[in-house]
Amino acid sequence: MASVTPTTTALPASATRRVWLRLVGLPMLLLLLLLAMRPVAPHQTVTITMGQEAGLNPQGQGEHLYNFFGWGNVGTELGRAARRIDPTASFMVPYAFRMGQPLLVTVTMCGCGPAEPVQFSLNGTPYILALTDDWQAYTFTVATPAPMYAEALYLEWHSDAALRPLVHQVTVHAQQPHGITGALLASGALLAVLWLMRAAPVRQQLLWAGVVLFSALLSRWLYAPQLLTWAMLIGLGGAAAIALTVLARPLAHRLILWAVVLWLLALPQLLGTWVLDDAFISLRYARNLIEGFGFTFNPGGERVEGYTNFLWTMIMAGVLALGWEPVVAAQVLTSALAITAVLLSYRFAVAWWGPCPFVLLPPVLLAINPAFLLYSARGSGMETALVMMLGTAALWLIWRAQDGRGGVLAGGMCALVVMTRPDGALIPLAGGLILLAQVLAPRSRRPALPILFGLVGGFALIYAPYYLWRFSYYGYPLPNTFYAKTGATTAQVLRGVDYSYTFFASLGLRSVLVLLGFSALGMLVAAGQAVRATPSGHPPVRLSPAPLLWLFVLLSVTYVTLVGGDQFPLARFFVPLLPALLLLLTHGVVQAHTLGQVVAAQWDQRVRWLGYAPLAGATLAVILLAYVNITPLPSLDSRDPSGRIWGENRVTLKNRELGWWFRFNTAPDTVVATAIAGAMPFYGDRYTIDTLGLNDTHIAHLEIETMGQGIAGAEKTDLEYVLNQQPDYIPFSTSGPYQELPRFQQEYELLTVRGPEGGEILLFRRRDREASLRP
Known part of the structure; x- marks a missing residue:
């Protein structure tokens, strides 16, 4: 038998040069351009x-x-x-x-x-x-x-x-502007993009790489000092460019999504960043954990679960353990989660409808929603963006598991959602009910039963050990914040109704109702087709995720209404359901288009033009929805003193300064009572009595008849209980209800001091504890 000698074909020299030009030349050019721009970049x-x-x-x-x-x-x-x-x-x-x-x-x-x-x-x-x-x-x-x-x-x-x-x-x-790190990151990202596109046509490679290169150069020129460094923005943008190269195959989709990413990264500079005071409650628990005091609010104090975001708190503990600045790290994380949520909503839509133009609606509408932007791309320091991203991923995995695989993975993802926020349990509840309905249906989909078992098993595998630990550690089935913020009163439900209505009105209520109407109509029409089965008992097509998303949205609205919402801007509790809601609104547009096609195909040619009416109505609803969402964005600038976001930021900054004052001017055994128990305890590092009960079991479990008539989350307190603990200091902002008590007037005196950041600080000090003030 004749032997066959393998042969290799070398690339022509011209092709080799083109490969090196794309893979090495462009990144090196970018690096040189960015380094050359450092001396002339503005804002220095x-x-x-x-x-x-x-x-x-x-x-x-x-x-x-x-x-x-x-x-x-x-x-x-x-x-x-x-x-x-x-x-x-x-x-x-x-x-x-x-x-x-x-x-x-x-x-x-x-x-x-x-x-x-x-x-x-x-x-x-x-x-x-x-x-x-x-x-x-x-x-x-x-x-x-x-x-x-x-x-x-x-x-x-x-x-x-x-x-x-x-x-x-x-x-x-x-004297020496930053730039080297960002330039290296940008060059590395461009190199990765070109490598991932090595099999694509040269023209497409150069176009996409050129857009990324131009964006990096432009960002260097336009960058102004802000919370995030230019290198951080380049790192986030570079990671997004790499992800888009893989996830968005059509070049038009990739370019539109890249514009969305740039918009998200520009927001901290355009509208400012912010951080809620409550974010520092989690940071205090995280710091106490890494310092060996356990999951407690006060070292040596009672075990009380004053946080509702275990997974986020653990992430923050890692941040602190690494020595990173927590506010900056939280902003980087929420910005990354914003980009991830946008890309995830796009991939969810592609998996549902294929690479059609409609799949761009969920990510684009999400990226202009004020509430989404406020709690993700612009910061907040809270776990909201993480819940939203994990929740959307869990919904996608539950839907995909209905093909017969992935139930355990979906259950595990659901466990992570619930460990981030307990009300994330609405997602596995919705998924379990959908699967149970399939099991009990007359023409049962047999794969639904093992999927349901997998969902429950995957969830229990991760969540059960965690829940057993937290119950044994804290002694209550729910976080302390739940008891502090909720009650069983009609007033609380009425407040929740107003909270829910305000949220949907801010979205554009009429547009939402029109698009949800088309979605519901399409879901009902397709209900019979969704349960068809082959002779082997397996479905010929994947079920639509519409019933799952509908059930999740309805459960979420019901829950938020019953608990009465919260006091933070732009309906924070509804942010995690935004991707699911926008997918349903896009489903409404798709169904309007389908309805129009059916009408055009079945009606007489003279009135066939009426088939365009459903899609025209849905398109108008989308335009109005976009207008209603974009219009308020300028008023939400965190640097505008007339806006609420500035006020929230101001509360955090003032309490940060108050905390620093306590740390540098009082003895370590000083006790402070405050109603704003975030930044001040974190920076002050003093034993703190939370007068609103988020971190106090006694106050949280009080029953009050007026629950729901005051500010959400700030309705429970016990004045005598607080004074009996003899706090050394009570900030003026907390002292309002105490000033009417004769005991308080006798035991405390008003003190005015200058803070370490130049602000004026007013606080009450116990008359018999002057020694707690350092000379």
């Missing part, structure tokens, strides 16, 4: 001229400014506008270290009076300046951020002179 200097503070409001916040306090009126001295120190003046430059480091700070000052030195500090580092009677510039170098101020720069002046010195201008400049 912040200049604050007295009297020209842009957007300054009475709360001391303006463009590039925070806590602008202690300054005299604007005047003119030696030809320059200036303000006098009064006697201690300060402000912060948020995100100063996002420009780069070290920072060069130039302060233009004039004694313009008696020659007395002025005390000046930068991020807590003190300087003594000898001023003259003329304007003089003083330059300082700040090498690294201070832990207390994170990425911000804090400047403070103090003078005891009768005629205090003048400040004309402060300039903050990054």
Whole structure:
């Protein structure tokens, strides 16, 4: 037998050069361009001229400014506008270290009076300046951020002179702007994209790679200091570009979804970020855990489950254990989860309808929804985005499991959802009911029974050990927050009705009803087809996920209504169901299109044009839905002092400053009672009494007749119980109901102090515990 010698065919030299150009040349070009742009990129200097503070409001916040306090009126001295120190003046430059480091700070000052030195500090580092009677510039170098101020720069002046010195201008400049890490990440992402597309036509490769390259260059030029560094944004964008290369095969779909991703990444700069005070409750539990105190709110205190997000708290514990800044890490995570949720809704739609144009509706509508953006791409620090992403994945897995495989995996995913938030149990409940209905149907789908067993088994395998631990550890079947925030009153349900109505009205109630109507009609028409079976008993086609999504949405609305909603902006409790709801709305559009085709095929040619009416109506509903969602976005800027988001952020920032004051000015055994038990206990690291009961078993289990008539989550308290514990301090913001008590008036005195970030702090201190205040 003749032997056969294998042969290899070498690529032509020109083809080899093209491969190297695509795989190496473009990433290297990107790296060189980004590095070349570093010296000319804007936003590397912040200049604050007295009297020209842009957007300054009475709360001391303006463009590039925070806590602008202690300054005299604007005047003119030696030809320059200036303000006098009064006697201690300060402000912060948020995100100063996002420009780069070290920072060069130039302060233009004039004694313009008696020659007395002025005390000046930068991020807590003190300087003594000898001023003259003329304007003089003083330059300082700040090498690294201070832990207390994170990425911000804090400047403070103090003078005891009768005629205090003048400040004309402060300039903050990054001597060495950031950029190398981001450039390397962008080049790596581009290289990965080109490798994944190596089998695609060259023109398509270059187009997609060119779009990614241009986006990276543009982002470098447009980047302004914010919570996330440019490298973080590049990392998120690069990961999204790689994911889109794999998940969005049609190039048109990929480009549209890339625009959505860029929109999500731009939001922190366009509308600002925010973090809820409640987010720091989980962080306090996480820190106590890694420091060896267990899952407790107060080290050595009672075991109370004051969090409802075990999985998120564990993630935050990992963040703290690694030494990462938790607020920044939470923002990175929620931004990543926002992108993941968008891509997941797209893939869910593709699995349902195939790669048709309709599949772009769920991700696009999700990306313009204010509530989704607020609790994901823009932060919040809460677990909401994680619940939404895991919940959508669980619904998809339950639906796919109806083919006969994957029940255990779906159950495991459901367990993760419930471990992130207990009300995530509505998802396995909906899936279990759907499968049970299939088992009990007259023409039973036999695969449904093993799938149901797999769902229950997979769920129990993960969740049962966790639940047994938490029940043995805390002693109650539900988290303490459930008892603190809910009751069994009509008023609570009525508040929930208003909460639910407000949410759907914010979506565009008429559009939602029209599209859900088409969805329901299509689901009912297809009900008979969905249970057809082959002679072997197996279904010829996959069941539609519409019944599962409908049941989940209905269960969620019912639950949220019964518990009365919550007090946070934009109906936080409804955010996890948004992907499912938008998939149903898209289902309505698809059904309207199908209905139109049926009408056009069956009716007389003279009236066949009426077949376009259903789709036209659905299209109009989608347009109105998009308009209603986009319109309020500018008013939700977290930097706008007239908006509620700014107010929520302000609460967190003020309590952060209060916490730092407690840490640096009180003894370690100090006890504080507060109704805002997030940022202050986390940063203050003092034993804290939660007067609203989220972290107190006694208060949480009180029964009150007026439940549902006050602010959701802030209705239970016990004044005497709190005072009996003799807290050393009670912040002024908590003291309202206590001030009417004679006992409180006798035992406490009002104290006014200056916070470490320049703000004024009002709090009540026990008269017999003055020693708790450090000298």
